[in-house]
Amino acid sequence: MLSERRLEVLRAIVQDYVGTEEPVGSKALTERHNLQVSPATVRNDMAVLEEEGYIAQPHTSAGRVPTDKGYRLFVDKLADVKPLSVAERRAIHSFLESALDLDDVVARTVRLLAQLTRQVAVVQYPSLSRSTVRHVELLALAPARLMLVLITDTGRVEQRMVDCPAPFGEMSIADLRARLNSRIVGERFAEVPRLVADLADSFESEERGTVSVVLSILLETLVEEKEERLMIGGTANLTRFGQDFPLTIRPVLEALEEHVVLLKLLGEAKDPGMTVRIGHENAHEGLTSTSVVSVGYGSGGEAVAKLGVVGPTRMDYPGTMGAVRAVARYVGQILAEN
Amino acid sequence: MLSERRLEVLRAIVQDYVGTEEPVGSKALTERHNLQVSPATVRNDMAVLEEEGYIAQPHTSAGRVPTDKGYRLFVDKLADVKPLSVAERRAIHSFLESALDLDDVVARTVRLLAQLTRQVAVVQYPSLSRSTVRHVELLALAPARLMLVLITDTGRVEQRMVDCPAPFGEMSIADLRARLNSRIVGERFAEVPRLVADLADSFESEERGTVSVVLSILLETLVEEKEERLMIGGTANLTRFGQDFPLTIRPVLEALEEHVVLLKLLGEAKDPGMTVRIGHENAHEGLTSTSVVSVGYGSGGEAVAKLGVVGPTRMDYPGTMGAVRAVARYVGQILAEN
DNA sequence: CCTGGCACTCAGCTGTGGGGAGTGCCAACC
């Protein structure tokens, strides 16, 4: 167990390093934080912190830099989430409020997060399976072609083409639409497979083919991990990373383009509150020098999706966490209002 | 007017520079291209080309680099679009064919373009105003709240919330929906304002408020330049740019995040065929060291939107143009099939 | 356990000196 003062030294190192982006030495520390001890004492503390793996030296005769483990301790024990100012909160709310539709809400959220944190923002669309059904529409496009449109309570709209095995009548489509809607509107999408399981049985045999195709497409649309979408932004902030650049930025940009990777990353964050994954805690190797701060958001008590930011491990954790949390709250509110 | 051989020299310079990313000298030129003349002659030609502004030296005693004007001449007169191989075309088609919906088509197109050209890809969603109406849906969400859903023949779906001045009956909604659809389905969105202008008049006065709110939201959705959306990808390719990096990459990433800027950029390309804007020809200052190759795509004869790539002025123009054109064609086909 | 002192380390900057690729110019040649 580290003494109180050593923790204080670690905190000071993290803060200074985040601020200056340069290894911090013992003398500078005592000058900028009133630790009430001499540089020599701090040096001893640093030696201990280094031995325990919380900090490291880029090379001999350089200052110290926090390790992933050091940031972890900082985040868990030493840092408080920094709440946003009233002005910031107001700005967030009014910016999100004027969104036109869900795409716009998501797009604005991304911009907002990127701007507030000065990092890369990632916002997942509300998951279908965790939303409820607002409406299902079936449109006849051609004699044997339908369009299936799903609308959720969070405003998300998904459409799919359906190629039917045989032509269908206008009446039977209307009938199917009505029956589908009466069964599932207001229900959670996760329940839909159960609710429509026997729907085909109640149709005449010549229509059953069409009905079952429609249903299978409907169910396909709901397959978890296929239905999830996200939007990213603020990649220009990556240029503030550091100097060496194909080495740092490239893999990150590549990882960000792989939405599947990002979705998995967000999915792994099981913590009901905020999750911070630091450096090597991220499984994906392109992201081992970044940290990911994520949190669920939702209109009611329960999260319908996640959002967060990706930035260098050397980031302002309290500020970032504050911004992420605040934005998540307001997005939830906005979704609830629609 | 430049002699035949001087043009040949320019072409050789462009090709070599694009290949090596290094200023090209007279000796290397004569070795790699059989120009049938000595380096000294090439040097004389280069001096002329430089005087005319087609090439430049980064510093005395260095090789030559094409200027924007040089690339312009190369693209206009010296380069042929390089068609893709059969295998590539087949891959494009099968990759796009398995798309589920419009979002997926656009997303796949972006990936494809980015991969083929190894540059940043930009794909605009089919413009609403240049599409035709497939269906309009009105859903009652609350006593005085509607959701308006527009579906185009290109598969694009837009939704908007409508807050009505007064509660409405289920019947009147069905009525409005039916009348709206019968007027505009199959028509081009651009015609919609004209077609619905007098629709409110035919309703009872107590419903007229709701109807006109719905119509105004409908029209608002169609306002050009507000309805346009796009998707970008392949930003990781920016890291192949060069060495100095906040200076080159940063403004480009920033410009790319400004979708408004990109839309304007694409909109400016009036050429019915392919448009290439080189370096300073791009109005936006973040993009003065990039070239933009764009082309319209569409299901029928006429373009419903544009797509293209953004890359360094030092890019493989023939190859890029070939890829952009091919992808645009296949996207058009896929849209037509839906 | 804290502190001042001291020797040591080493990244980063600066300055110097070739090496080499490339140029411009000129005189000769076809």
Place this chain on the structure above:
DNA sequence: GGTTGGCACTCCCCACAGCTGAGTGCCAGG
């Protein structure tokens, strides 16, 4: 007039060396 080989010149780039200074580890004394 266009083309060519020769030649002096320019200047970027790189490698090497020396210096500086921030920072460290260790130790002896408080």
